[in-house]
Amino acid sequence: MFRRRKSFLALTGLVLSCFVMAACGSNAPAADKTAGQAGQQAGGAAVQEEFLIGVIPAQGSNQMKIGADKLAEVLGEKLGRKVRAEVYPDYNGVVEAMGAGKAHMAYLGPLTYVEAHERYGVKAVMTQLINGKPFYYSYLIAPADSPYQSFDDVVKQSDSIRFAFGDISSTSGSLIPGIALKKAGVFKTQQEHKFKSVTYTGDHTATALAIQNKQQDIGAIDSAIFNNLVKQGKVDGTKIKTVWQSEELFQYPWAVIKTVSDADVKKIQEAMLAIQDPDVLKAFGGASSFIEAKNEDYAAIRQAAIEDGRLKVKQ
Numbered sequence: 001m002f003r004r005r006k007s008f009l010a011l012t013g014l015v016l017s018c019f020v021m022a023a024c025g026s027n028a029p030a031a032d033k034t035a036g037q038a039g040q041q042a043g044g045a046a047v048q049e050e051f052l053i054g055v056i057p058a059q060g061s062n063q064m065k066i067g068a069d070k071l072a073e074v075l076g077e078k079l080g081r082k083v084r085a086e087v088y089p090d091y092n093g094v095v096e097a098m099g100a101g102k103a104h105m106a107y108l109g110p111l112t113y114v115e116a117h118e119r120y121g122v123k124a125v126m127t128q129l130i131n132g133k134p135f136y137y138s139y140l141i142a143p144a145d146s147p148y149q150s151f152d153d154v155v156k157q158s159d160s161i162r163f164a165f166g167d168i169s170s171t172s173g174s175l176i177p178g179i180a181l182k183k184a185g186v187f188k189t190q191q192e193h194k195f196k197s198v199t200y201t202g203d204h205t206a207t208a209l210a211i212q213n214k215q216q217d218i219g220a221i222d223s224a225i226f227n228n229l230v231k232q233g234k235v236d237g238t239k240i241k242t243v244w245q246s247e248e249l250f251q252y253p254w255a256v257i258k259t260v261s262d263a264d265v266k267k268i269q270e271a272m273l274a275i276q277d278p279d280v281l282k283a284f285g286g287a288s289s290f291i292e293a294k295n296e297d298y299a300a301i302r303q304a305a306i307e308d309g310r311l312k313v314k315q
Helices: 002-047 062-079 093-099 110-120 151-156 170-183 203-213 223-231 262-273 278-282 295-307
Strands: 049-053 083-087 105-107 121-127 138-143 162-165 196-200 219-221 240-245 253-255 289-294
Touching: 002 093, 002 121, 049 062, 049 093, 062 083, 062 121, 062 262, 062 278, 093 105, 093 110, 110 121, 110 295, 121 262, 121 295, 138 170, 138 203, 151 170, 151 240, 162 170, 170 203, 170 219, 170 295, 203 219, 203 223, 203 240, 240 295, 253 262, 262 278, 262 289
Parallel strands: 049 083, 049 105, 162 196, 162 219
Antiparallel strands: 105 253, 121 253, 121 289, 138 219, 138 240
């Protein structure tokens, strides 16, 4: 009887030991698995997505790509992450990329900026100085030997003029001169106007070349980009004259989407304020340097866009 009781206790102890070992064994891998998952999560948090800079094709040349790529390198070092720049084929494409969260930062025209701000809440953080000033103008240009000397000539002789705008979303190449021509009663749309013809070239370089080569009679263009094209010898300034100049327009903004943190915005501003690389500066209108910008700087453009029916304000 004693021996059977002893055997029973021994068997019970063996079963309990196996149970404890099994429990410990099952818990150990679970702990390891949990630790592994935590490590993966920590590692995943350390890997940030690519930061994309979208650039409008204002000058339509490789120069913008070179400057944008160099800027991306500078910002990548400052932000501590991979930064890439992409020049988009049209202005609206950059706005839509920001709206979809694909482009985190963008170089925009003032009109495309106010549109992007209204639709997606992007905010201006930087702009550029041209000859020390944050302003530029819309020019109407003509071949140097053209009979047209003034805005009044353009209006009075509109039926003989082949008119060229830039991109339809351009501030200086479309919005501002378009408003002036509408007030003068010679233009409403590409289909409804009093000109011999109306064309949209797509960018300022194309407009300048079209006027130089006498393919168009009058062209609307960004003053800073035009002067920079002449300075670099890409167009012959002796073959082109200015027949009209708008009021001052605040320079093109660099804007970020809402998910870019204040800390990263500060790093971007610090990095751009320090840039002296001529390849970066000349790529953006022949800038002399960069300065900080804010949404309020574009209030006049916003109002012009509303009056022209370009911007639908949320109620």
